[in-house]
Amino acid sequence: xxxxxxxxxxxxxxxxxxxxxxxxxxxxxxxxxxxxxxxxxxxxxxxxxxxxxxxxxxxxxxxxxxxxxxxxxxxxxxxxxxxxxxxxxxxxxxxxxxxxxxxxxxxxxxxxxxxxxxxxxxxxxxxxxxxxxxxxxxxxxxxxxxxxxxxxxxxxxxxxxxxxxxxxxxxxxxxxxxxxxxxxxxxxxxxxxxxxxxxxxxxxxxxxxxxxxxxxxxxxxxxxxxxxxxxxxxxxxxxxxxxxxxxxxxxxxxxxxxxxxxxxxxxxxxxxxxxxxxxxxxxxxxxxxxxxxxxxxxxxxxxxxxxxxxxxxxxxxxxxxxxxxxxxxxxxxxxxxxxxxxxxxxxxxxxxxxxxxxxxxxxxxxxxxxxxxxxxxxxxxxxxxxxxxxxxxxxxxxxxxxxxxxxxxxxxxxxxxxxxxxxxxxxxxxxxxxxxxxxxxxxxxxxxxxxxxxxxxxxxxxxxxxxxxxxxxxxxxxxxxxxxxxxxxxxxxxxxxxxxxxxxxxxxxxxxxxx
Amino acid sequence: xxxxxxxxxxxxxxxxxxxxxxxxxxxxxxxxxxxxxxxxxxxxxxxxxxxxxxxxxxxxxxxxxxxxxxxxxxxxxxxxxxxxxxxxxxxxxxxxxxxxxxx
Numbered sequence: 001x002x003x004x005x006x007x008x009x010x011x012x013x014x015x016x017x018x019x020x021x022x023x024x025x026x027x028x029x030x031x032x033x034x035x036x037x038x039x040x041x042x043x044x045x046x047x048x049x050x051x052x053x054x055x056x057x058x059x060x061x062x063x064x065x066x067x068x069x070x071x072x073x074x075x076x077x078x079x080x081x082x083x084x085x086x087x088x089x090x091x092x093x094x095x096x097x098x099x100x101x102x103x104x105x106x107x108x109x110x111x112x113x114x115x116x117x118x119x120x121x122x123x124x125x126x127x128x129x130x131x132x133x134x135x136x137x138x139x140x141x142x143x144x145x146x147x148x149x150x151x152x153x154x155x156x157x158x159x160x161x162x163x164x165x166x167x168x169x170x171x172x173x174x175x176x177x178x179x180x181x182x183x184x185x186x187x188x189x190x191x192x193x194x195x196x197x198x199x200x201x202x203x204x205x206x207x208x209x210x211x212x213x214x215x216x217x218x219x220x221x222x223x224x225x226x227x228x229x230x231x232x233x234x235x236x237x238x239x240x241x242x243x244x245x246x247x248x249x250x251x252x253x254x255x256x257x258x259x260x261x262x263x264x265x266x267x268x269x270x271x272x273x274x275x276x277x278x279x280x281x282x283x284x285x286x287x288x289x290x291x292x293x294x295x296x297x298x299x300x301x302x303x304x305x306x307x308x309x310x311x312x313x314x315x316x317x318x319x320x321x322x323x324x325x326x327x328x329x330x331x332x333x334x335x336x337x338x339x340x341x342x343x344x345x346x347x348x349x350x351x352x353x354x355x356x357x358x359x360x361x362x363x364x365x366x367x368x369x370x371x372x373x374x375x376x377x378x379x380x381x382x383x384x385x386x387x388x389x390x391x392x393x394x395x396x397x398x399x400x401x402x403x404x405x406x407x408x409x410x411x412x413x414x415x416x417x418x419x420x421x422x423x424x425x426x427x428x429x430x431x432x433x434x435x436x437x438x439x440x441x442x443x444x445x446x447x448x449x450x451x452x453x454x455x456x457x458x459x460x461x462x463x464x465x466x467x468x469x470x471x472x473x474x475x476x477x478x479x480x481x482x483x484x485x486x487x488x489x490x491x492x493x494x495x496x497x498x499x500x501x502x503x504x505x506x507x508x509x510x511x512x513x514x515x
Numbered sequence: 516x517x518x519x520x521x522x523x524x525x526x527x528x529x530x531x532x533x534x535x536x537x538x539x540x541x542x543x544x545x546x547x548x549x550x551x552x553x554x555x556x557x558x559x560x561x562x563x564x565x566x567x568x569x570x571x572x573x574x575x576x577x578x579x580x581x582x583x584x585x586x587x588x589x590x591x592x593x594x595x596x597x598x599x600x601x602x603x604x605x606x607x608x609x610x611x612x613x614x615x616x617x618x
Contacts, residue, residue, distance in 0.1 A: 034594070038583070042593040045585035062595045092590060110595035113543035130595070131543065134554050139541030156558050157590070290563065361563060376558035379565070382588030444587070 005035065007058045009081050009103035017058065020079040024061055027071045032111075034060040043089075043097045043106050047390040048476045049441065049452035055098035055475065057084070060106040066231050070191040072107070076505045077189065083107045084507045085229045087129035087162030090154050093390040093438065094166065095475030100509040112231065117208075120145050123237045124182065124208040129161045129230065134374045136160065140237075147237040148371055150174040153378035155369070161233045165223050167472060169427060169434060171369040173274035173327055174238050176429055178223055183207040185232035186222050189501035194218070194228065208234035224472070225493075226507035227500045238372075243333045246325040246367040247340065248357065249349035250318030254281075257320055257408065258401030259347050261428070264322070265399045267343070268428050272336050275370060277428040278323040279404075282308050284425050284438075285317045287384035288362040288377055293421075302416040317362075322349065325370045384423065387442025389452055391476075393459045394436045395468040399428050407435050407468065414462060415439070418455035419448070434471055460484065475510070482512025548604035551597060552617055556605070561618055565589065570614025575606045582606075 008017055025033045034040055043057050061083075063069050076083055084104040089097030099106055113130030118139065127136065133155040140147050150170030152163055163170075164177045174180040184196045194200070196219045199207035211217065222228050251260060260279060267273045283303070287293075291314075296307040312319060326333040326340070344351045357363035365377025382390060393411070397403040404426060412422040415437075424437040439459075441452040456477060460470065464484040473481040482490060493513045497504070501515075508514040540546050559565035565588070568578075582602060585591035597605070608617065 039594065041584045042591035045591035060593075088596075089593065090590065096590070097593065108593065108595045110593065115541060115543075135541050135543055142541055157555060157596075374558075375562075376564060377562065379559055379588065383564070386587065388585070388587035388589075 005058070006037070007056045007103050009058055009105070010101065012079070012081055012103070016079055017081065020075055020081050021059060023075045024072060027068060027075070028061055028063055032062045032064070034062070043099075043108075046096050046098045047093050047388055047443065048095065048474050049389060049391065049443070049449045049456070050476045052098075054102055055095070055100070056102050057099050057106045058103045060108050062108045062111050064111045066185070066187060066193060069107070069187045069229060069231065070193070073187065073189060073191045073505070076105075077503050080503050080505060081105060082505050082508050084510075085109060085129075087165070087230075088132055088157065088159035089162070090158040091162065091166060092154055093392045093474065094472060098475070100475040100478055100507055104507065107229070109229075109231070115139050116232065118143075118145065118147070118237070119208070120147065122209055123147055123239055125149075125235050125237055126183075126208055127160055127233055127235065129233075130159065131161065132157060132159045133372075137372070137374050146240040148172055148174075148240050149235065149237055150177060150180070151369065151372050151374060153365075153369060154376060155372075155374035156376050160235055161230060164233055164235070165230050167223050169276065169429070170372070171276055171278065171323075171366070171427075172238060172372050173271075174236060175276040175427075177235075178220075180236045181219070181233055182209065182211050182236055183232075183234035184219055184222055184230050186228035186230050188228045189503065189506050193231075196222075199234075208236075221496065224511045226510040226513050227496060229506065240371075241327040241329070243330045244325060244327055244371055245333050245337065246323070246354055246370045248352040248363055248366070249322040249340075249344050250316075250352065251320040251322070251347070251349050252312075252318060254319045254408070255405065256348065257404045257426070260320060260322060260349070260401070261399060261404050261426070261433070262401040263343050263347050264324070264428065265431075267339065268399070269431060272326075272339055273324045274327050275325055278366070278425055279428070280321045280323065280366075280425040281408075281422060282312050282317050282319055282321075283384070283421050283423045284381070285321050285362050286311050286315065287382075287423075288365065288380035289315055289317065290361065290380050290383060291315055293384050301419045303421050318350070323366045323370065325367075381423065381438055381440065384421070385440040385442055387444045387448070389441035389443035389449060391439050391452065391456055391474045392436060392472070393439055393456060394434050394470050394472055395463045396471050397426075397433045397435055397468060399431055399433050404433070404435070407463075410462060410466070411435070411437055411459060414458050415455060417458075418451040420452070420455055473511075478509060479512045545597070545601050548601070548608045549617070551601060551605045552608060555592070555597070556609070557617070559589075567614070568609050569612040569617050573610050575610050578606045578609060 082104045084099035085107040109129035112128040114128045116126040118125045133151040150172040164181045183199045186194045197213040198204045297303040427434040441448045504515040
């Protein structure tokens with residue numbers, strides 16, 4: 001065995017692993033098979049409250065084509081070695097680039113980064129896994145194409161394919177990313193290449209415009225799963241509107257969330273507001289302003305309500321800060337603006353327009369995200385507690401005011417019990433809300449790290465008892481989250497796994513799916 | 516001219532006049548160390564999110580270790596994203612630049 005090797009996949013003998021690595025090197029070249037500790041270090045940086053060792057890869061491989069992936073899978077099937085595919089490999093707070101289980105080989109697809117096609121007439125794109133949002137942004141800018149995409153907050157360094165397959169969300173009218181994807185190419189465990197929807201038909205030119213094809217629509221099973229390696233994804237782009245009017249509405253009290261949601265829901269469902277409305281709490285805004293936590297709270301424990309009120313007053317931040325935009329022509333936006341003004345006046349909110357927002361770091365990054373302009377402004381969150389610990393707890397709720405206050409209070413109580421702050425926002429989808437909470441902790445502090453694990457566990461199970469499930473989860477909790485969705489769904493998932501990946505080599509354990 | 520074309524023409528005028536980006540490159544290959552700095556590092560280190568790096572004579576080896584391992588809030592960056600050769604150029608740029616020189 002390679003003397004430097006510390007980590008092996010579960011149940012694989014060192015000699016067998018060495019043989020597999022040798023074969024992989026023959027396919028990919030020595031430089032694209034990473035084995036030594038220094039080269040693997042970037043794959044070990046996780047933000048989760050578990051030891052790095054739990055998610056340490058045995059190796060990483062960086063194929064550059066579908067053909068290479070096909071050849072690699074033949075070797076991995078032969079030796080029954082598991083592989084963990086990543087695209088741009090960010091997924092911060094959800095597991096980063098680290099495998100779901102210790103010892104899996106990371107298949108890093110970042111080198112496959114071609115923007116294969118952008119059709120400016122149909123407003124579609126076809127991209128590979130390694131394409132970043134920044135790259136796509138540059139592509140559209142270079143060609144002066146008036147098209148926008150939707151991206152999540154870590155947009156500059158993350159990419160559309162990986163975000164879509166993890167069912168991430170963004171902030172433009174195309175913010176539900178899976179909904180606006182159209183057509184996938186998937187390399188299956190047996191090396192067959194499947195194109196979904198219309199892409200299955202030879203010579204079809206409708207792959208990126210019609211999702212369903214004929215018979216069962218398969219795209220969904222390749223999201224939040226481990227049934228195949230997605231190597232191409234079609235996505236719809238939005239025509240840049242002639243007039244874009246982002247705004248913020250600030251509200252003074254935590255209890256205002258009820259009337260905010262009830263007032264905005266009809267506008268969202270009717271698409272007067274076409275994008276995902278974000279309702280951000282004070283403690284989401286503060287780190288991105290930036291405000292230093294230490295200026296308001298020192299010592300252990302969660303920040304007090306009094307300190308939060310003081311932050312609001314000192315920095316002109318609302319208890320809730322609503323972000324949305326109007327996307328249209330000047331005429332339609334002028335008409336809809338009157339509706340927004342009436343809603344704000346009727347609910348006691350203060351509107352901040354783009355003009356009035358100048359100089360505010362927190363508002364600027366939000367307004368940029370609402371037009372799909374990449375930035376990393378939200379990384380300010382990670383400075384709040386310091387220490388690089390973060391996991392997202394993100395239960396789904398109905399877009400009803402009564403639900404919000406109930407969820408928020410439950411979460412805040414549990415977080416407070418373990419000494420963590422409520423750093424949360426509600427993202428109003430169409431009829432749902434993603435209640436996104438950043439559980440921030442100091443990962444260099446063992447006690448906080450243990451508490452963060454226990455806190456997430458309690459949040460997950462308390463919410464599940466109330467019937468609230470999370471829309472996405474970090475890899476450390478994949479099994480526990482999957483269990484909250486009941487046994488029948490899991491049994492079907494296992495049957496699919498057995499049919500599509502009988503050797504269990506594709507990311508076993510991802511989203512709780514394994515043989 | 517159909518309605519969509521009019522809409523798009525309006526959009527070109529409204530959106531892209533002010534949004535020029537001299538550094539734009541969509542090839543998927545970094546064109547210069549400055550480009551990497553602008554499109555990765557600067558989003559935090561020139562944006563009041565993470566500490567300023569220029570003008571501090573940071574030791575090249577230190578930067579290398581932090582980029583590859585991450586550091587607390589900072590994510591790690593892999594060879595597949597920024598190769599060793601490209602990173603060497605970025606490190607040289609950062610460690611030898613005067614305060615504010617890379618903005």
